[in-house]
Amino acid sequence: MPSSCCTPDGSCSTNAATVATAVAESTVTTYRVSGMSCGHCRTAITNAVGALDGVISVEVDIAGGLATVTTGGEPDDAKIADAIDDAGYEVTGRA
Template sequence: MSESCCTTDGSCSTSGSTATATAVAETTATTYRVSGMSCGHCRTAITRSVGALDGVLSVEVDIAGGLVTVTTGGEPDDTAVAAAIDDAGYELTGRA
């Protein structure tokens, strides 16, 4: 029978020290220039399309500036981001 760290009163007790490893993913924010955006619908369409990509943590759309900032866990896949923006009906013209 193995020993448990739980005591009879429901509290946790460990003998000796235990180390807990926590993985922290590196995030990268990349800003792209996007043409064709003019309204809230544009923001929603791009946010949904790009936000559905693997590894994308957040999407911020600046309609007035023509910019889309994509935060990813690691390096972004520019080709996938461009395809998602194209699928939403807009054009990625490069990194800002």
């Protein structure tokens, strides 16, 4: 039987207030990235940036040459750029 967040009485065991607070305090920043061409590129950038402290999510648009990063607060552009550079790509600025 798969696990569920629902309790036996049908209520949800997650803390919705905590989730709402995290979303309200998050910042979404989009970066222009050069050198991406395939799914491997998407995975490499997602893993590299996603491993940084404070990063909530990463979405990579190969065709558009963009990486959209959601962070808990203001992003550290230098750390994000370094992670992308270390993965073999180049941040050319914010979009």
